[in-house]
Amino acid sequence: MAEPRDAGKPGAFQRASDEIEGRKPQPPAPVPEGDTPPAGPHAAPELTNDAATPGSGAMPASDDAADVEPGTG
Secondary structure (H helix, E strand, O other): OOOOOOOOOOOHHHHHHHHHHOOOOOOOOOOOOOOOOOOOOOOOHHHOOOOOOOOOOOOOOOOOHHHOOOOOO
16 A cells, blocks of 8 residues: 555644545634734744843853862862
């Protein structure tokens, strides 16, 4: 039996099953009102936060590397 044309992609087996059984693919579920989808590279500028906020980056070093005794971590 030949592999489905989407073999190896997420949802490939469900799509193949749908095609075999003649079901139409369902559209993605709508986002409920008030819920914000996660922002990503595709997000509109108003959905992204460019300002530095606490916890948004790496923590500063607690000790300078020169202050750490050799062999203590």
